[in-house]
Amino acid sequence: MTVTAGVTAAPRRRTRRGAAFRDAGPPVALVVIFGIFAALSPQFRSVDNVQNIVDAAAVLAVVTCGITFVLMMGSIDLSAAGVMGAAALTVSLLVANNRNDNDFGLLGILVAVLLGCAFGCLSGLALVLLKVPSFMATLGVSAVGLGVATLLFAGVQPNISDTMLKGWAIERFLGFSYLTWIAAACVLVGWLVQRYTRLGRYAFAIGGAEEVLTLSGVRVKPYKIAVFALAGAFYGLGGVMVTSQLGAGLVQAGDGYDFSAITAAVVGGTLLTGGRGGVLHSAVGVLLVMVLTNGLVQVGVSPYWQGGVEGLIVVAAVAAAVIPQRRRNQVVK
Amino acid sequence: MSIPVALQPATVSAKARPARRLTGFMPIIALAVLVAALTVADPGFLTQRSLTAASRTAAPLIVLAAGATLVVLCGGIDLSIAALASLSTVLLALWLPDLGGLATPVVVLVATVIGAVQGTAHVLLRIPSFIVTLGGLSILSAVALVVSGAGTVRVVDDSAVKWLDLYVGGYVPMSFAVAVVVVALIALVLRVTPLHSWISATGYSESAARLAGTPVDLVKVGAFCVSGACAGLAAVMLVSRQFSGGPTMADNLLLPAVAAIVVGGTAITGGHGSVWRSLAGALVVTLLRVGLPIVGVPSAYEQILYGVIIVVAVALTLDRSRVSIIK
Numbered sequence: 001m002t003v004t005a006g007v008t009a010a011p012r013r014r015t016r017r018g019a020a021f022r023d024a025g026p027p028v029a030l031v032v033i034f035g036i037f038a039a040l041s042p043q044f045r046s047v048d049n050v051q052n053i054v055d056a057a058a059v060l061a062v063v064t065c066g067i068t069f070v071l072m073m074g075s076i077d078l079s080a081a082g083v084m085g086a087a088a089l090t091v092s093l094l095v096a097n098n099r100n101d102n103d104f105g106l107l108g109i110l111v112a113v114l115l116g117c118a119f120g121c122l123s124g125l126a127l128v129l130l131k132v133p134s135f136m137a138t139l140g141v142s143a144v145g146l147g148v149a150t151l152l153f154a155g156v157q158p159n160i161s162d163t164m165l166k167g168w169a170i171e172r173f174l175g176f177s178y179l180t181w182i183a184a185a186c187v188l189v190g191w192l193v194q195r196y197t198r199l200g201r202y203a204f205a206i207g208g209a210e211e212v213l214t215l216s217g218v219r220v221k222p223y224k225i226a227v228f229a230l231a232g233a234f235y236g237l238g239g240v241m242v243t244s245q246l247g248a249g250l251v252q253a254g255d256g257y258d259f260s261a262i263t264a265a266v267v268g269g270t271l272l273t274g275g276r277g278g279v280l281h282s283a284v285g286v287l288l289v290m291v292l293t294n295g296l297v298q299v300g301v302s303p304y305w306q307g308g309v310e311g312l313i314v315v316a317a318v319a320a321a322v323i324p325q326r327r328r329n330q331v332v333k
Numbered sequence: 334m335s336i337p338v339a340l341q342p343a344t345v346s347a348k349a350r351p352a353r354r355l356t357g358f359m360p361i362i363a364l365a366v367l368v369a370a371l372t373v374a375d376p377g378f379l380t381q382r383s384l385t386a387a388s389r390t391a392a393p394l395i396v397l398a399a400g401a402t403l404v405v406l407c408g409g410i411d412l413s414i415a416a417l418a419s420l421s422t423v424l425l426a427l428w429l430p431d432l433g434g435l436a437t438p439v440v441v442l443v444a445t446v447i448g449a450v451q452g453t454a455h456v457l458l459r460i461p462s463f464i465v466t467l468g469g470l471s472i473l474s475a476v477a478l479v480v481s482g483a484g485t486v487r488v489v490d491d492s493a494v495k496w497l498d499l500y501v502g503g504y505v506p507m508s509f510a511v512a513v514v515v516v517a518l519i520a521l522v523l524r525v526t527p528l529h530s531w532i533s534a535t536g537y538s539e540s541a542a543r544l545a546g547t548p549v550d551l552v553k554v555g556a557f558c559v560s561g562a563c564a565g566l567a568a569v570m571l572v573s574r575q576f577s578g579g580p581t582m583a584d585n586l587l588l589p590a591v592a593a594i595v596v597g598g599t600a601i602t603g604g605h606g607s608v609w610r611s612l613a614g615a616l617v618v619t620l621l622r623v624g625l626p627i628v629g630v631p632s633a634y635e636q637i638l639y640g641v642i643i644v645v646a647v648a649l650t651l652d653r654s655r656v657s658i659i660k
Contacts, residue, residue: 076463082640126644126648127659130644130645130647130648131648131651131659132644132647132648132651132659133601133647133659134659135410135463136591136595136601136643136644136647137644137647139588139591139640139643140639140640140641140642140643140644140647141640141644142640143588143636143637143639143640143643144636144637144640144641145640146636147633147634147635147636147637147638147639147640148637150633150636151631151633151634151637259467259470259471262464262467272461272464302479304475304478304479304483305475305479306475307471307472307474307475307478308471308472308474308475308476308479309475310468310471311467311468311469311470311471311472311475312468312472314464314467314468314471315454315458315460315464315465315468318458318460318461318464319454319458319459319460322458322459322460323458
């Protein structure tokens with residue numbers, strides 16, 4: 001009896017230690033990388049630059065918040081770029097701007113977020129009803145979003161003159177821009193949704209074992225659609241925030257954010273296979289990516305390498321997460 | 334006893350056949366409908382001049398889609414083809430002055446090696462192919478930006494790639510002819526060697542293929558090599574047409590290429606499909622691209638159309654019997 005108890009206890013302890021290591025890894029890496037760059041560059045460790053990093057992380061944090069829920073389910077979302085473009089154009093045409101006489105203020109922002117939500121819904125419906133794999137469905141939805149944005153753009157760039165939306169990027173509260181506080185609020189909301197609502201719990205469970213969940217009588221489909229809709233709403237808000245930063249609505253508002261967000265989430269410890277990670281993990285991942293890209297520029301690496309560094313990180317992080325299960329997973333598509 | 338056993342699969346396949354047959358002819362039907370519609374909208378469309386122009390536009394897309402089709406047949410996806418083609422245009426434009434005629438094979442070789450690296454990473458590290466190639470997309474774009482200094486690289490002396498601008502028999506653009514030859518070559522090699530059954534076995538059921546002794550890993554790396562080589566060749570075609578290389582020149586070909594593959598009827602789940610289907614799919618996509626302005630639709634709808642086409646075509650060709658859970 002003691003032998004069997006020992007046998008069952010050993011792997012459990014190991015997995016727990018593995019999980020603890022996985023959870024502690026990204027924050028430790030963040031501190032280490034921050035320390036290295038701070039030692040290398042006096043420019044990097046200035047208070048101004050730290051504020052810079054946190055402010056620059058705001059939009060990515062919001063987008064990553066959304067994508068984290070999708071990744072937790074084991075799906076993937078490539079639609080951020082398109083949805084953000086469409087939301088950026090929508091909001092810039094609805095608040096005070098140089099193209100038309102609209103001045104809806106907050107209502108315009110709400111409409112843009114809801115539009116993002118609708119796009120997310122579309123991805124979810126394509127996944128659940130048409131059974132199109134999520135990376136294809138969201139690739140399609142991204143193209144649709146970019147098309148809608150191009151239609152709204154209509155060749156003339158809408159510059160916003162709404163003081164509130166413009167102020168978000170400029171005015172500061174306790175040293176950080178309003179956008180940063182909005183992002184912090186988003187992370188908090190995301191964490192509460194993940195921790196205390198059925199939606200967040202089921203997103204985890206779908207990623208962990210969808211079959212078991214279905215067999216236990218849970219109707220998975222509505223929750224899948226809801227998760228994509230939630231993610232879409234976050235992208236919509238991200239598009240609004242980019243518009244506030246640029247002072248204009250651009251089709252390319254979300255360029256690169258989809259991939260950066262996946263990188264941040266994966267680096268933070270959210271597995272692509274689903275069922276692990278979370279919003280707080282991703283927040284750490286966002287800071288890690290921002291510190292790395294900012295630090296490399298401060299050290300003198302060309303900013304053009306940013307995408308390349310992200311690409312390397314994501315491949316390395318996914319590979320590191322997969323190595324423990326290599327023997328079990330013979331089939332990888 | 335043997336009769337019901339024999340009958341059962343027969344009835345099942347008979348039931349599945351009409352749908353399968355419809356999706357099988359989908360690209361040809363779409364092509365015919367498109368040509369007919371465009372001819373009605375603009376009687377001048379079915380002339381030799383506009384057809385020549387359309388086939389010339391289609392050539393790089395055909396080559397890109399044909400290469401990536403092999404990866405899709407294995408059950409994976411290659412999202413890096415467009416970025417790899419962009420990088421190759423930059424490399425070709427930079428190397429043409431020094432290497433001259435040798436630049437073309439060297440660029441295709443480099444692209445093949447990059448494809449091989451991605452395939453090896455996918456196979457050895459067991460990372461899903463879309464994440465490897467998404468990472469590859471990002472890295473290759475960064476390299477292209479750095480190498481080119483984020484600007485267009487002009488080609489002053491294009492004599493080494495000029496042959497692609499010639500016409501075969503006075504009518505057929507050389508680039509289109511080369512594209513068709515490439516597709517035919519891939520199809521021929523697949524047919525006369527065991528490769529075809531290896532690839533479809535890998536796509537249909539990887540674990541079964543592995544147990545049956547198929548060199549699954551080699552097949553996958555090979556597919557990525559061909560995909561890379563085709564991206565390099567597409568880059569040569571682009572440079573010969575535009576007299577320059579750019580770090581984002583081919584980036585907008587990713588969606589059309591994926592659309593061409595799925596419209597052709599190659600199942601995204603792997604196994605079912607062929608390079609000929611992608612040729613037809615690429616022609617459909619090109620006709621849509623050329624045809625929208627003829628019908629009077631603003632080109633902004635093009636993107637929306639690609640998105641809808643991809644989702645609908647994948648939904649139609651997906652083999653639902655094999656995957657119970659779709660992520």
